[in-house]
Amino acid sequence: MQSDTVVKKDLNKDIKKNINLASKRERMKNYVYALVFLAPFMVLYLWFWVYPIVQGFISSFYTGSYGVEQTFAGFENYIYMAQDSKFWVSFGNTLYFVLISTPTIVVLGLLMALFVNMKLKGTTILRSIYFMPYMLSISVMGSIWVFILQSRTGLLSETLKMVGITTEIQWFGSWEMGWLSILIATLWWTAGFNMILFLAGLQEIPDDLYEAADIDGASSWKKFWYITLPSLKGVTAMVILLQTIASFKLFGQTFLITNGGPGISTTPLVHYVYQIAFRQWEMGYASAVSFVLFIAVLLISLIQYKVTKTKK
């Protein structure tokens, strides 16, 4: 009897072994397949994203330029950054742009989405016109706004003169006006993109909510306030975070329209990195400032990730 169970056990073991062997082979095969499918992606990803991140972090502790021997400097770059007023100005500029661009882009994008969603006559035309500027190359967009806003010969200034207003507005002449110009150009260029996001959000609202409200005799204003707006919370949070990230990555507009000036009054963080890295060729310090940018965007993205998670 005892020996019987032993035989049984042995048999079981044998079968198990065989199954294990088969599954092992299966697993090996899966590994190979996964490797083949993942390899091209991972090579590109590790080479052009992961490696530069690590490399950038390391060089933020060194001083030196491109192709020159680099010397270890410890936290020197970071200490310098803490005392660098230009860094703080550009950081403040970035935050200022977040502050002015986010609410305006939310309002304008939402307004456009509402107009397009109302099934007015010519909806397709409206949607196309609202969105079209986003299809322009950033340089075309920049050039158009420079020619519109530049003093004396700009389109706006000439048109105002025609109406009898001859006061010269220096659109690029000061901190406030410079940022206002960049804001206007950015709104014109990207509001359509945000409109699409809001539009997708609007179309997800179930119709029966509105039908129920109709039965209750709710006014359109009430429907907007109690149904539409609350349903768009998730999309609005996303637009806000996307715009915040976009502000931290702001470069093209300031580079093309104001060139960061006057002085550095319209220089945001990325533009400042550009100046230190490619005008003054201080790679180590530029890496340190880049790292701050990296951390800032990482934090905002994590918040965004949390927000979209809780939405679901």
Added chain:
Amino acid sequence: MNSKRKLTGKFWVYFFAYFLAIIMFIPLLWMIISSFKLPGSTVTVIGELLSPPYTLESFKEVLKPDGTAMMWRWTFNSVVVGVIQTVITVFVSSWAAFAVSRLDFKGKRLIFVLILAGLMVPMESIVVPLFNMMVSLNWVNTFHALIWPGMMLPLAFLILKQFIDQLPTELLEAAKIDGAGPFITWLKIILPLSKSSMAAVSIFVFIQSWNNLLWPLLVAQETSMMTLPVGIPTFQSNFATDLAVPMASNVIASVPALIVFLIFQKHIIKGISMTGIK
């Protein structure tokens, strides 16, 4: 009375919707009209703008082969970089998404998190080490430098993975029973089914590439290697008061994008809402 109020409400909606559209369209319209004026004109005065002569001289000036503008070359560069980046990104991401979504292997979770983390890294924060890499690879002023860095891999991966996740398991089981290996499964099932997601991702990647200014500004220093976003401001910096010629170059740079937009409008809009609603 109620219906009257509704009617005036509707009037104001129409009024504001079209008012906004007109305001937004004026810069575009102005760009187009002024590009048809004679080279050298400073046409910001509206009366002057709306009266003839209209000519193609400014376009000729921009496109003339011995001029400072290399519009053909820059458009070509932009298109080549955009198309290659898009094709590589979409296919490579689709393979990776398929592996992570449907294949069983150890370390899957780790790879997924590693890629997801990349979503949070802006290219702007790594241009310095990337440029350094280009210098040591001797890639400055080559297509390699314009194409390889900065592809939107994590985003494309995530969107395609979400789509593949949604596909019914039975479909893939059936393929397995029929004896199809992963390669056939990808080619015969995943690829045809995810066509529209891949199209959406393509459009997104292409627009990003088309509009990238910072990176090509750094690595395309020779005029012949520039892309449109870098070339246009370089060319226009030669014109201080002349409006017609810069505007003609703007029009030439915009026409392909606007045509693409008008043809693929639906797909573009779908693509953006897909990438947005993560």
